[in-house]
Amino acid sequence: MEMTEEITEVMTTNFDLTFAPDTADVPGVIQNSLPRFLIVYISYIIIGITGVLGNGLVLIVLLNTRDMWDATNLLIANQSLIDFFGSLSVIAFKVVPVPPFETAGPVLARYLCYLWYPNFFPWSFSFTSVLNLVFISFERFYAVRYPIRYRSNFTIKPAFAASILAWIMGMGWGSFLPATSSLENGICRRHVWPRQDTAAVVSGLTFFVCYLAPLFTMISIYTYIGHVLKMGGAIKKFEDQAAGSQPAEATVPRPPPARSYRQIARRKVMTTMIIVTVTSLLCWTPSNLYFIAYASGANIDFTSFWGSSVQCILLSNNSINPFIYIFKYQKFQNGLRRLLRLGDSRSPAGEGTRDSKAESTNMA
Helix, strand or coil: CCCCCCCCCECCCCCCCECCHHHHCHHHHHHHCHHHHHHHHHHHHHHHHHHHHHHHHHHHHHHHCHHHCCHHHHHHHHHHHHHHHHHHHHHHHHHCCCCCCCCCCHHHHHHHHHHHCCCHHHHHHHHHHHHHHHHHHHHHHHHHHCHHHHHHHCCHHHHHHHHHHHHHHHHHHHCHHHHCCEEECCEEECCCCCCHHHHHHHHHHHHHHHHHHHHHHHHHHHHHHHHHHHHHHHHHHHHHHHHHCCCHHHCCCCCCCHHHHHHHHHHHHHHHHHHHHHHHHHHHHHHHHHHHHHHCCCCCCCCCHHHHHHHHHHHCHHHHHHHHHHHHCHHHHHHHHHHCCCCCCCCCCCHHHHHHHHHCCCCC
16 A cells, blocks of 8 residues: 655646655656566566456456356456456556646646555455455355355345445545645645554554454354365265165165255365465465554565555455466366367366256255
8 A cells, every 4th residue: 555745746847746755756767776666566467467368358258158157257257357457457557657747737747646656456456356256255155155055145136236335335435545646736645644543543453454453353254154165075985984884785776866966066166266265365475564664663664565565465466366267167168268269179178068957956
C-alpha cells in the first residue's frame, strides 16, 4: 500500500501540477541503481502481459465449455476477470509512462492526482480479488457442510450476486485512496487525513479487512473442509474393506455410485482452490507486512527497490492462477483440449468420460 507525503515540486505552467513522489523520486534512484529497477520494470511487463493473456484464456475456455457453466465456475470466472483487469492496471500504472504535465489541464490533473498517483485501480482490484476468494471459500464450505441444500439452492443467481458484491466491496474499499487525495492550487497531496488517529484507524482496518480476516477465514474453512474430506475418505475405505470381507457370491461388481463421482469432482475443485488461496496469501503477505510497518511509524520508502519489489510480488498474483488451472484443474484441462481441438487423448481410457459425467453434476 503506497502512502506518501505532500508533493512539493510545482510545474510552472498555466495550470500548476506537481509530480507524484513515486514519479519525481524514482528517476534519481534509478540513476544510482539502474539494473535493479530495470529488473522490477521488466517484471511488471511480464506480470501484466502474462496476466492478460492467461486470464483471457481462462475466460475463453470457461465461456466455450458448456459443462462448466455452474455456480462454482462462475466464481472462478469472476476471479479470472478481476485478475485480467488487475493485469491491465499493472500495464497502465506500472509500465506505461505518466502523461506529460506540461499540457495537463484540470481534468487530466484531477485524474492523475485522484486515481493515477494513488494507484487506485491496482489496489482496488487486489481488494476485490481478496473478497472474491473469500466468497469462493464460503461457497465450498456450503457445498461440503450442506450438500443437499447446496445442490438445490446454490444456483447461478447467488453466485452472480456474490461476484457483484465482491466488485462493489473491493472497489468501494479502495475509494479511500482518492478520498484522501487533495489537489489545491496545483499541488497534489496524498494522503491527507483529518487527524493522525484517523490514518491509524484506516490503516489498521485495511490490514484487518483485506488481509488478517480473509487469512483467518480461509484457513479455518479449508481446514474444516480438509477434515471432512479426510473423514469421508476414511469412511469409504472402511466400507470397501467391509465389502471385501463378504463371501465371493455376495459381491457383484457394480459401477461406482453417483456420489463417488461427485466426491472425486469435489476433491479436484477443492485442491485447485486451496492452491489458489495459498498462493494468493503468499503474494499478499510481504506487502501487508510492509504496509503495517509503515502505518506503525517505520521509515518505509515505497519507491525504493525493495518497496517496488514487494509491490511486484503482490501484483504477480494476477498472473499465477491461470497456470494453476492448467496444471491442477482437470475440468479446465478438458475444456482447453476441446478448445484447441486436441480431444481427451491424454486421459487414461475411460477417465475423460467418467470425469465428464461426474463433473457435469453440481459439484457439491
